[in-house]
Amino acid sequence: MTYPPQPGNPSGPPVGPSAGNFGYHPVRAVQVCSWHPDRVTALSCTRCGRPSCPECLQPASVGFHCRACQAESKQNQVVPKTVAGSILGQQPLITYVLIAVNVLVFVITMIQAGGESRLPTSEWLSGGWLVPGLAANGDYWQYITSGFLHLSLIHVALNMLSLYFLGIALERMVGRGRFLAIYVLALLGGSVAVMYLSAEYSATAGASGAIFGLMGALVVTFRRLKFNLRPLAGILVLNIGITVFNNTTISWQGHLGGLLVGAAVGAVMVYLPAKDRTRNQVLACAGIFAVIVLLILIRAAQLS
Ligand SMILES: [Zn+2]
Ligand SMILES: [Zn+2]
Known part of the structure; x- marks a missing residue:
């Protein structure tokens, strides 16, 4: 898990009373969602670290991914094919x-x-x-x-x-x-x-x-x-x-x-x-x- 740099603690995980309370850090509350500049958020993408509001985050296999990472993984998704090259699981018609x-x-x-x-x-x-x-x-x-x-x-x-x-x-x-x-x-x-x-x-x-x-x-x-x-x-x-x-x-x-x-x-x-x-x-x-x-x-x- 990566955390964005914070004042007074540039690289490390959050410290102080809120450490371990995932997703809520008063010092990070000034960041805004990468897609909604008007929304202040304490959350960020598990994969790329972009600040994101809850609406822009989707549960992934590990953590939560932002819109950019969702689009990227969708693009790289391999559609399972049959031995003939057709889409697997297609119903007969x-x-x-x-x-x-x-x-x-x-x-x-x-x-x-x-x-x-x-x-x-x-x-x-x-x-x-x-x-x-x-x-x-x-x-x-x-x-x-x-x-x-x-x-x-x-x-x-x-x-x-x-x-x-x-x-x-x-x-x-x-x-x-x-x-x-x-x-x-x-x-x-x-x-x-x-x-x-x-x-x-x-x-x-x-x-x-x-x-x-x-x-x-x-x-x-x-x-x-x-x-x-x-x-x-x-x-x-x-x-x-x-x-x-x-x-x-x-x-x-x-x-x-x-x-x-x-x-x-x-x-x-x-x-x-x-x-x-x-x-x-x-x-x-x-x-x-x-x-x-x-x-x-x-x-x-x-x-x-
Ligand atoms: Zn991301
Ligand atoms: Zn957003």
């Missing part, structure tokens, strides 16, 4: 938004079709699912829309269940923006794989390409953090179960493409060094997006 969009789209297609058994007659579903031969010839929206359309109630329900569990876990670890980047790029990765590996006039729909991407990114993130991979095995089994269960309507091709792209983008998020991380992550994602677009253009030229 994108996962819920994606689930809401998928459910809403499914409800609309059900209304359009007038029942689950007639779903393929829905305008949105039959125009939005991915048919490589059509997407290559001008129905380019299908690369994206197919990832938000589902072919049955069980299809959307199981996908949303997976999206909920995988999404919450991953979004907490990488943050909202990075999570959205993984999801969208994996969705497109699934579409690329369908373009190359599925029959030219087969129809593919579902969020599972993107969801397998989340799984790929989670495996990479778990490895980076040296977490036990076993809990993910259960989710993997669930998703393979979904693939088998829906083997007539959703494609292993889309799952494979989503998984690979998700793992690649996940690696970008958690393995890049902290220096200039956000900028490098944006550049790497832009690069992956460019490769996806190039692959789509090449395949579209082949099919058209």
Whole structure:
């Protein structure tokens, strides 16, 4: 603890009847607050010694700090970050938004079709699912829309269940923006794989390409953090179960493409060094997006 110089006792602690009575020394009562010249104060900052009135002092880990010292420590405060560089403790949001969009789209297609058994007659579903031969010839929206359309109630329900569990876990670890980047790029990765590996006039729909991407990114993130991979095995089994269960309507091709792209983008998020991380992550994602677009253009030229 430091004390401002006092008349008759230039450097030492206060002496006399008031010694030990912290904060009250009649001889120091002439000093005024550094921020309020009209306020006489006997108190001062524990850190820098500036005279301060009670209003300008805040309890610190040691003693009381003045306004200047509070501002300085706030500036130097390090915000805790996740392994991907996002702010630690951010609550998931994108996962819920994606689930809401998928459910809403499914409800609309059900209304359009007038029942689950007639779903393929829905305008949105039959125009939005991915048919490589059509997407290559001008129905380019299908690369994206197919990832938000589902072919049955069980299809959307199981996908949303997976999206909920995988999404919450991953979004907490990488943050909202990075999570959205993984999801969208994996969705497109699934579409690329369908373009190359599925029959030219087969129809593919579902969020599972993107969801397998989340799984790929989670495996990479778990490895980076040296977490036990076993809990993910259960989710993997669930998703393979979904693939088998829906083997007539959703494609292993889309799952494979989503998984690979998700793992690649996940690696970008958690393995890049902290220096200039956000900028490098944006550049790497832009690069992956460019490769996806190039692959789509090449395949579209082949099919058209
Ligand atoms: Zn201070
Ligand atoms: Zn003051």
